[in-house]
Amino acid sequence: MKEGPDIAGVAALVGDASRAAMLSALMGGKALSAGELARVAGVTPQTATGHLARLQAAAMLRVVCQGRHRYYELAGSEVAALLENLLGLAGRIASPPRTGPRDIALKRARVCYDHLAGEIAVDLYTRLRGNGAIADLGTGESLTARGIAAFDDIGVGLATYAGHRPLCRACIDWSERRPHLAGHAGAALLDRLQALDLVRRVAGSRAVILTAKGEAHLPKLFTA
């Protein structure tokens, strides 16, 4: 049996209800402690420990120790993308009849690990491309000088960013099947939109709601 990468192993990790619940909870982008994750999954702490150890061994989770707490978070946006992908596929078969009001809110706007996803995010991305704020410069997509200026206008300072993470990356949105803005710029934008109180996160959920101010201003953002 010629073995490629162990795709079954990775899938099996996500294929357990408890672990899937934990991973889903972490899709919000916040780091959660082992105990919290245990409650989310509905298992005892010792069971959760086992699951978390395995997920960490597979490099799907990162752990940040802080005193007697251990905070776990997704290891990166590739993991988040995998989960989004699964959600899209699972939703297609399971939910057509059971699209509750909750799901509608998620479809409109939600957090994808550390950036915005959903209709709102896809719209923003489309406008950024139409603007020339994002373009292909031979080496794939990236923010143009014009784009950086546009972000600066709303108080997102990217000019001084020196991290090694890609500034701009397209992430396929699995409810919309179209790309939205990920990467550092995507994360910084979400932070700023929250600081401006244009969007507000729903506690304990991936959902994001637009404030009245957001409803008024977001559709006009990046139309200059």
Added chain:
Amino acid sequence: MKEGPDIAGVAALVGDASRAAMLSALMGGKALSAGELARVAGVTPQTATGHLARLQAAAMLRVVCQGRHRYYELAGSEVAALLENLLGLAGRIASPPRTGPRDIALKRARVCYDHLAGEIAVDLYTRLRGNGAIADLGTGESLTARGIAAFDDIGVGLATYAGHRPLCRACIDWSERRPHLAGHAGAALLDRLQALDLVRRVAGSRAVILTAKGEAHLPKLFTA
């Protein structure tokens, strides 16, 4: 327990070694019979039947009956994208030391369900964007008139296409982490490149090799 889509269920389906082997085999895009899939997975036909039935019930496979044979194929490119996604994630943890020559060929060019993926495909896509053959027309990416003309130049007739499948869709490439051309145009292009003998599929594998003619002409394709 508030239930979203059954992400664990879908993941668990892929999380079995036998089923994963079958799905991987189907990534080549060709439909395979139940017996062939059983041999690929190294199980008896009756075991394979069970797996295939479950995958079909979850809408991950489609079946085409032809006489006493039943040919199974992936239900769509979303499924292929999920598998690519898993490959990328599994490879990141498992293979850094064991990148054999086989994997290098796959990284360069391979089949992703029905279209081309890998470095070659990402290059092509980048050139198409640079050209204005693909652009955002407000409603997401699509082929421009110019793009359709460019395809026509090499003998891919898209003008008369009337199917309901999106003509052009970006699919994230998980060895390159950048998009490549999927959708009907991607599939038609792969067909044409094979007909022109610029690329050739490797039997029983997802790998695609460039012929001498391909090495000479492919880098110049769509540079007009």
Added chain:
DNA sequence: CAGGTGTTTCGGTCGTCGCCGAAATATCGT
């Protein structure tokens, strides 16, 4: 209408893995 091949159904066995109880370890507050 036989004979043969590909595929499926049924029944039963066995291994794997998720789960918890009990107890050990680590860290904080006082």
Added chain:
DNA sequence: ACGATATTTCGGCGACGACCGAAACACCTG
């Protein structure tokens, strides 16, 4: 240093599911 809380390790139980043998079913060929 002591008790409290958070987390982990160990051991054993129980269930789900993957697997195969036997046999039935579907379809092509002659």
